[in-house]
Amino acid sequence: MAEFKAPIRDMQFVLNEVWQAPELWASMENTQEVTPDLVNAILEEGARLCENELEPLNRNGDEEGCHWQDSVVTTPKGFKEAYRLYAENGWTGLGGSPEYGGQGMPKMLTVMFEEMLFSANTSFGLYTTLASGACMALDNHASDALKQRYLPKLYDGTWAGSMCLTEPHCGTDLGIIKTRAEPQDDGSYRLNGTKIFITGGEHDLTENIIHLVLAKLPDAPSGTKGISLFLVPKFMVNDDDSLGARNGVSCGSIEHKMGIKGSATCVMNFDDAVGYLVGEVNRGLQAMFTMMNYERLSVGIQGIGLGEASYQQALAYAKDRLQGRATDGPRQPEKSADPILVHPDVRRMLLTQKAYNEGARAFASYVGMQLDIAKNHSDAATRARADALVALLTPVAKAYFTDRGFDVCVLGQQVFGGHGYIREWGMEQYVRDARITQIYEGTNGIQALDLMGRKVVANGGEWLSIYVEEIEQYLNGLKQPELQPFKEALDSSLSLLRQATEQVVSASRTDLNEIGAAGCDYLNLFGLVSLGYVWTRMAEQAIGKDDTFYRAKLKTARFFIQKLLPETTAYFGKIKAGSAVLMEIDEDEF
Structure with a gap:
C-alpha cells in the first residue's frame, strides 16, 4: 500500500486563498494570534503525527479490534502509547478554551487537522473527537465549578469524554428515554439506566472518562422537554483533583461491528452513579446539541478523511497497475501493458x-468559518447570520460528506478490481469504516428531515435565503470570461434549489408527508449546489496561474461542473414527483 500523505498544500490553498482565513482571524480579537506561520506549523506537525504514528496503527487496529473482559476494555496494540504522545503534544486541546488550558485554535483550522486524523486512523480519532465535543458542551453550559474541575484534564488528555444518548429501545426518539436521575441532598444526582452504542464509553487510554448523560428527573415533563444533562465521571474526583472511588458506571459489553473496530462501542450501565447537572433542569437536549452540532460536522469530516485515504491508494495503484492498452495507442510500448x-x-x-x-x-x-464567526465576531448581526448558516448547513455537512465519502471509498475499492475486495490491500476497510458515518450522530435520513423540515420549511426558507443571496451576490461579481461556464452552471442549479424549496414549502401546507418525501433528494441537491459554489471559488483562484497544482485544480473544477453538478436536474425531478408515489401503497402491498 502507498503511504498516506496529508494534503497540506490543498488545505493551505483553501484556507489562505479561497477563504482568506488569515484576514478573517486578524479581524477578530480571539483569533488575532493565529498567524499563517502558526497555522503552517500546526498543519505540518499534525501531518507528521498522523502519517508516522497513527496511520501505521490503522490496519492492525482493524485486525485486532478492542477486547472486553469483566467490564474492562483494552484498545488495540499501540493505541495507548499513541494517545499518550497525542496528548503530550497538545492535540487534545487544539480547539479548546484557553481559559481552561486549551489552545483556542479556530474551527477552520481544526477541521483540517481532523481530516488528517480520520484519514490516518478513524478508530483512534473517535476517542479524541468525543472528548473535544464533551468539552464544548461543558464550556458552554456547565457551572464554573464543573468547568474548573473537569475541563483542564480533558483538554490536556489526562481524561477523556463520552456522549451517552441512545438506549436499547430508542435511538432518534430521545423523548422516550428511561434513564432516571434522582436528586440528592448534597446537590448531586443518582443515575440509573442503560445506554448503548457509546463510542469510547470504556477504554484504557486515559485514567478517567467523563460521561455526559441524558436522563429524566422523577417529575420531568414527557417527551424531549423533560430531558436533563448530567456529568458522570468514571472515577469520582476529590477536592484536590485526585481520583477517588469508582463510580456506579460500568461497561456491560462492546459491540462486534462491521468497521471502526479499533474504537470501543460500548453498552454502559449506570447503577446509582453519581452525576452533576449540566445547564438547566429539563433543558439537557439544548445543551447536548451544542456538542452534537460540532460532532455532526466532525462525522462529516470522517467521510472526507476516509475518502482522501481511499483516493490516494487508488491513484497510486492506477499508476502502477498494468492492464490493457490505451484505446488511442500504447503509452508504454516497451512494457506488456x-x-x-x-x-x-x-x-x-x-x-x-x-x-x-x-x-x-x-x-x-x-x-x-461560520462557526468561528458565530463564536468570535464583534458584531451581533454578523454572529446571528453565521449562527443561522451553521444551523442550516450542519445536516448537509454531516449527511452529504458521509454519503459521498462512502461512495468515494467504494470507487477506490473498484479501481483495485478484485484486489480491492481482499483485506490485505486495505481498501475494503475504508468502505467498512465509512459505512457507520452515514448512521451515527443521526442517520442521514434524519439529517435530511432536519434540513427540510426544521431548517427550511419551518421558517419559510428564511435561513436558506441568507445562503442563496450570498451565492447570488458572488456570481454577480464574476466577470472573467473563463468563469462564465461555471457561473451559468451554478446559477442554473441554484435556480433548481430555489424552485424545489418553493414547491416543498407550498405543498407541505396541505401534506406534511411532502417534507419527508423530498428530504433526501433535497439534501443531495443542496449538497451539489454547495460544492458547485466552492468549486467555482476554487476555480477563480486557480485561473491564470501556471503551476501544476493550479492547473489540476482548474481541470478538476471543470470535471465537477460538467460531469457531477448536472445531477441536480435528476434530484429536482424526484422532488417534483411529490409524496403520493411513496404513501399510496398500503402496508400489505409491500
Whole structure:
C-alpha cells in the first residue's frame, strides 16, 4: 500500500486563498494570534503525527479490534502509547478554551487537522473527537465549578469524554428515554439506566472518562422537554483533583461491528452513579446539541478523511497497475501493458473521488468559518447570520460528506478490481469504516428531515435565503470570461434549489408527508449546489496561474461542473414527483 500523505498544500490553498482565513482571524480579537506561520506549523506537525504514528496503527487496529473482559476494555496494540504522545503534544486541546488550558485554535483550522486524523486512523480519532465535543458542551453550559474541575484534564488528555444518548429501545426518539436521575441532598444526582452504542464509553487510554448523560428527573415533563444533562465521571474526583472511588458506571459489553473496530462501542450501565447537572433542569437536549452540532460536522469530516485515504491508494495503484492498452495507442510500448490510469472509466472514478474530496474539504472549511464567526465576531448581526448558516448547513455537512465519502471509498475499492475486495490491500476497510458515518450522530435520513423540515420549511426558507443571496451576490461579481461556464452552471442549479424549496414549502401546507418525501433528494441537491459554489471559488483562484497544482485544480473544477453538478436536474425531478408515489401503497402491498 502507498503511504498516506496529508494534503497540506490543498488545505493551505483553501484556507489562505479561497477563504482568506488569515484576514478573517486578524479581524477578530480571539483569533488575532493565529498567524499563517502558526497555522503552517500546526498543519505540518499534525501531518507528521498522523502519517508516522497513527496511520501505521490503522490496519492492525482493524485486525485486532478492542477486547472486553469483566467490564474492562483494552484498545488495540499501540493505541495507548499513541494517545499518550497525542496528548503530550497538545492535540487534545487544539480547539479548546484557553481559559481552561486549551489552545483556542479556530474551527477552520481544526477541521483540517481532523481530516488528517480520520484519514490516518478513524478508530483512534473517535476517542479524541468525543472528548473535544464533551468539552464544548461543558464550556458552554456547565457551572464554573464543573468547568474548573473537569475541563483542564480533558483538554490536556489526562481524561477523556463520552456522549451517552441512545438506549436499547430508542435511538432518534430521545423523548422516550428511561434513564432516571434522582436528586440528592448534597446537590448531586443518582443515575440509573442503560445506554448503548457509546463510542469510547470504556477504554484504557486515559485514567478517567467523563460521561455526559441524558436522563429524566422523577417529575420531568414527557417527551424531549423533560430531558436533563448530567456529568458522570468514571472515577469520582476529590477536592484536590485526585481520583477517588469508582463510580456506579460500568461497561456491560462492546459491540462486534462491521468497521471502526479499533474504537470501543460500548453498552454502559449506570447503577446509582453519581452525576452533576449540566445547564438547566429539563433543558439537557439544548445543551447536548451544542456538542452534537460540532460532532455532526466532525462525522462529516470522517467521510472526507476516509475518502482522501481511499483516493490516494487508488491513484497510486492506477499508476502502477498494468492492464490493457490505451484505446488511442500504447503509452508504454516497451512494457506488456499500460497503467490502468489511461482508461477513461478509471479516470472517471479517480476524478469523481478527487472532485468530491476537494470540494467537501473546501465546504467543511466554509462551515468551520461560520462557526468561528458565530463564536468570535464583534458584531451581533454578523454572529446571528453565521449562527443561522451553521444551523442550516450542519445536516448537509454531516449527511452529504458521509454519503459521498462512502461512495468515494467504494470507487477506490473498484479501481483495485478484485484486489480491492481482499483485506490485505486495505481498501475494503475504508468502505467498512465509512459505512457507520452515514448512521451515527443521526442517520442521514434524519439529517435530511432536519434540513427540510426544521431548517427550511419551518421558517419559510428564511435561513436558506441568507445562503442563496450570498451565492447570488458572488456570481454577480464574476466577470472573467473563463468563469462564465461555471457561473451559468451554478446559477442554473441554484435556480433548481430555489424552485424545489418553493414547491416543498407550498405543498407541505396541505401534506406534511411532502417534507419527508423530498428530504433526501433535497439534501443531495443542496449538497451539489454547495460544492458547485466552492468549486467555482476554487476555480477563480486557480485561473491564470501556471503551476501544476493550479492547473489540476482548474481541470478538476471543470470535471465537477460538467460531469457531477448536472445531477441536480435528476434530484429536482424526484422532488417534483411529490409524496403520493411513496404513501399510496398500503402496508400489505409491500
